[in-house]
Amino acid sequence: MDIYIFNELSSPFATITEAKEHLATFINICFKARELGFKALHLHENIGKSLYDLPIAPDYTVSQWLQDSEEDVKNQFREIITKTPLITDDYPFEKERNERSEFKIEINHQTQFADGLGAAYLLETLCVSFLSHDLWDTDEIKNVEYYYLTEEGSDVVTKEIAVKHASKPAHLEKHQAWFEQKKRESLQKSQDLWKQRKEFFPHLVLCGEVEKQLTHLGIQSKFFDQIIEKLKQLNEYAQNWQNGSYSDQIAKQYGLNVSGESEGTLKKYGRQRKFRLPNKKKELFEKHIKTGDLRFHFYPNEESHTIYVGYIGSHLSTVKYK
Template identity: 30%
Template sequence: MTSCMVFNHHSLPFDSPGMADEALPDFLKLCLRAQNIGLDTILVDESIDKGWFRLELSGSYFWQDWYQKIQSGNNKNAEKQIRAFRSIATRQPFFSTRDIQNHVDLFEVSLDGDASFPALRAAAWHEAPLAGFPTRSPWLDSPLTVTVEELDQAGEIKQKSIDLMNFFSLAIFEQHSNELLEKRNDLIRTGRALFDEKERLFSGLIFCGKAPQQLRHWSAGLAILDQVKETLTVLNQFCGVWGETGYPEYRHEVLRDLGLNHEVSGESSSVLDNPRLKAEREFWLPKGRKEVFQSHVKLNKGYRLHFFPDHHSKTIFIGYIGPHLRLK
């Protein structure tokens, strides 16, 4: 599975600055949600400012103008939008030296007979989804069916049609998010692989306590690991929306609303009132503070995933992934 999206600059410009202002918050949310499932880089054409500021959104209205507007305005979501913008990782050009060595110059892509869309060519080559804006046809359709022409090993031109995911809105992205998650998770087959990819796959989570060692030396099998991946994915998704409308604070019920299929709860008073049992659930946070990781998800075969949701930083810390801790 690819780890990138391709920025569809062909979907610009908007008809007015107001339309751009309305669409940009959802575009930034889309980028954040994409990061949460492993699409952590956006490929950008060389003709575009890699830092986005000189990107023309509408006639003589640039990304920089929008950025300055939200910085100086009273928009209560401005800080979150700025943080989302700064978190976007971009890469240029569309094609690397290795792609050129693999004869990308003999790879052509057309939409309705028009081969003048380099973003579509990049998306088809990298097997990556497009990320763009809801402006006009054909960019209001997903998937986009394109024609690919390339030379086979015998030197003959082969033609085929393929569908490209076109994320022109957050709603379209959400329709495909489960499919993308399944493809991503299928590539993670060991605890060590999960741990090695944790920053890319679970950017909202921090692993501490016993969890890093438990993942690096995972021995519980793939079935339990799949449940761990599912749980971490939902926790990470919650971190991506924490503080937004409908998600002002952490509650166990929110995880179920986001699709968690396992029971989640806190510890009983009999555990928390017992110093010895409570101590087994205490882990150090990276900055040197010890907390009780009483929130836990119940996995099969008696396994538990203990975590601590920090309301101040809106981060979830993963402290323990292993057999049920003692109850008496």
């Protein structure tokens, strides 16, 4: 899992003094989370795409705090990558489940919706907070009420859940074993996938960098099911591709959104997209499918009607146009 969630209920602080005192700690939390592999902080859509306009004290926003801060603090804050909404289309299963769910927590004897905490629970990831209330001074938020409508729509399931959490560096240290366990589980699943690739995807040829990416690096656990789903769809396309040229339009009928690369990107970064086939010959794997923050590049051989998958990993370099 390379995303983590901001707890919107932790804003604002009671006073500007408290905000100034604790926001540096929050930045520290985000940097330490990044060292553990968390890249993007997901925000509630009501906050917007960044934290800059977030009220952090009465009549005081993050932007105003930054104006009052040292330049190095401003630079650190700008490095925090944020996205919205809490659960994006990259996580279709969790998004669908979230649409049938409600999460609530009691704060100062008042029940409030806890969307950020709920998203972190569904995504099985970390939630971070401003240290604005004693309730957030813990490595695990308990007593979150979870209401879930079953798929049939006839029953509401209610249970109490706990969410992995941090508002100070010491909380992150307590999650170290959990982080490592998730990495090991992800690696094991990836290795098993490589061993059984011919059974799972008999009409695809996994080659190039894929063996190393699966057996040594591993696919992050929250992307794993989505990667399998897309490879199955690509496998189905390959099974039915008996004649004619490869077609992005026909691939769409199998649920695949396939993209190519611009001329500028290929001219500057084409070498990154060249991978070896089983016969050791290198080919350009321009076509790619995106799933979450991952990309997998493939090469459709139009003579043999064979699809080779040569890369599953992070977004490769591209030329950006204004």
